Amino acid sequence: MLAACASVPTAPPVPQRPPNIVLFVVDDLGWQDISVPLWSERTAFNDRYRTPNLERLAREGMSFTQAYASAPVCTPTRTAILTGQAPARSHITYWTLRKDDDTSAKFPGLLPPKWDVNGLQPEDATLPELLQEAGYRTVHVGKAHFGAVGTPGADPRNLGFDVNVAGHGAGGPGSFLGLENFSAAARKGDRVWDVPGLERWHGKDVFLEEALAAEAVEQLDAAVAAGTPFFLHFAPYSVHAPITANPRYAANYAHLDPREAAYATMIETCDAALGTLLARLDSHGIADETLVIFTSDNGGLSAHGRGGEAHTHNAPLRSGKGSCYEGGIRVPLVVRGPGVVRGTRNDWQVISADLFPTLLAAAGVGLPRDGIERDGLDLTGLLRGGWLEAERILVWHQPHFWGVNGPGIWxxxxxxxxxxxxxxxxxxxxxxxxxxxxxxxxxxxxxxxxxxxxxxxxxxxxxxxxxxxxxxxxxxxxxxxxxxxxxxxxxxxxxxxxx
The missing domain is CATH 3.30.1120.10 (Arylsulfatase, C-terminal domain)
Structure with missing residues (x-):
């Protein structure tokens, strides 16, 4: 099966030294939550959302029309990216929160297995650790949710990152607002959700992703000054609940249901953060030396917390986050960088775990020789306009109930x-x-x-x-x-x- 590519096979040359890597992983962003069409036709959702910076990335890189998350919820996908292992293999098959706590909801007639409730831990070989050993400066900014609160894995610095900004063991923010100190206190919520490490933004009129983008470019500047290749894992907490309007973009969506308008502003805020990072790469003159990957950890939220009819927010796909149907697992994936064919669409079926071997290959780093089986495939050939030789078989496995009734949520x-x-x-x-x-x-x-x-x-x-x-x-x-x-x-x- 050939990769479906456009007719202009141009790409930035592969640099002499290992490329910088920016991995941009949005939370709960659906396949249709962008203005870049990933279907055979443009949809009403593509026209609703404003993501001009992602449009630029797509023009300058490759868009995957059939990219999948490794799971329909966050932690399993995020750990699959960092380890190359499918959740079925790692036994991190659901989202984590507190040490030794099973977050699975009750489902009639079934119980969850004894899965790895604490998530990723320092003894696991990870993408940032391997890049760090190869001389990369490794930086995490934003949502982590790799390991449970109260375990070493909750801190990305224990998983191979030199720097951690705002990442911890919780999967959502207490608040998206600096005026609320990014804390759940304002809504009388559990303080486990409070975003750490952003105290200098407390009390300021700033949206969470705006603060994260400012922190990220400071780290990017430091890496450039040090003269070393860098791996920046930038992970917005948006568009996870609590759905919150960013007033700076509200006028663009005044015609929508208030909840849907708020959701749209969060998407545009993420896109603006992407634009901030791309602009800084440009200003340093390193855009052609940097591999940029944009994706999401699972399908878009559709079961609750949205405006309009439930389970329809990822149309033409069925259902959404937490579901085995396409709306729960199909996600955007856009890649730009050295060797990547510009302005192309690729119809091959790929999955989150593929990023592990792909990014290691880009950095010239071999897979660990630790006897551990990994499930991701190196996509370098696809990115350069080729194809995969083997027929692809993708597997998902979630022996848990997300706790929300809806199609495929079982x-x-x-x-x-x-x-x-x-x-x-x-x-x-x-x-x-x-x-x-x-x-x-x-x-x-x-x-x-x-x-x-x-x-x-x-x-x-x-x-x-x-x-x-x-x-x-x-x-x-x-x-x-x-x-x-x-x-x-x-x-x-x-x-x-x-x-």
Whole structure:
């Protein structure tokens, strides 16, 4: 399968020394929450949101139309980026908060497995650690949410970052407003959400991402002055709840529902932060020496906290954050930098864990020889206008309930190969099967009429999960794991399809 690229195969030359890397990971940003169209046609959402700096990045780089988060919630995806491991393999299959605390919501008839509730820890080999060892200055700014509060992994400096600004173990901010000290105190919330390390911005009329961008360019300046390559992991807390309007952009969305208008201002604030970073790269004359990656940790919020009809905010995709459907896992991905073909769109299926080997390869750093299996693929060939030689099989595994009712928000395992997608529901041991080429909105479940394909895909999914050492949901009645997808009692496979 060839990468679908435009007809202008130009790219900045690969520099002599390792490139700088800026990894920009937005929180809860949906596939349609940008003005860059990633579908076959431009949508109303693309026209609603204003992301001119991302448009620039897309013109100067490569946009992926079928990029996926490794999970439909934050921590598993963020740790997959840092380790290259799928959540099914790392056992970090859900979002973390406090030490030894299972955040899984209760689901009728099921219990979560004994997953890694504390998240990423210093003994894990991470992307920043490996880059640090290779001479990079490694900087984290913004949301971390790699490890639980009260554990070493809550502090990014214990995971390979030289500098940590505002990152800790919580996955959302107490407040987005400097006038509220970025604290939950103003809404009488749990202070675990208070954003640390930004005291100099307290009491000021500044939005959180504006403060983070200012902090980031200071760190960027310091790295340039030091003359070393740098890795900047910039992670806005937006557009996570509490959805909060940035008054500087409110006039652009006065025609929208107030909650949706507030959401749109948060997106534009993130884009402005991207613009701040791009401008500083330009001013230092290092734009062509810097690899910039823009993405999100999961699909857009749609189940609650938004205006309008729930579960529709990622259309044409179905559902949103927390869901096994495309709205919960498909995300924007735009890459610009040395060797990346400019102004192109790529239709290959890629996933968050791919960033680990890809960025290491860009830096000239080999994969760790620690005997640990990793799931990401190096995308260098795609970025340079080529293709992947192997057929891609993507796997998702979330043996947890997000706690919000909605389509696809239940414990599940899923697989995509070619344009086929299989979903295995842990609760009732049933399958759903979709052909995404014809049905990206997953409106027509073909499982009942495509038994041979379903059986073969279930076999592949079961084999993949076992190879990863995945933990299945627990049947609350028997205390045993639910059956693997290919061990559920079904008619014998016809064997028509092999993968």
């Amino acid at each position: 414990p599940f395992s899923a697989l995509r190969v070619r344009d086929w997608k299989l979903i295995y529901r842990h609760a009732d041991r049933e399958f759903e099967f979709y052909s995404l080429a014809e049905d990206p909105g997953e409106s027509f479940d073909l499982a009942a009429t495509a038994t041979p394909i379903v059986l073969e895909l279930a076999k592949v999914l079961g084999e993949r999960l076992r190879a990863m050492g995945a933990q299945m949901s627990i049947d609350a009645t028997t205390g045993l794991p639910v059956p693997w997808p290919d061990k559920v009692e079904r008619p014998t496979s016809f064997g028509f399809y092999q993968f």
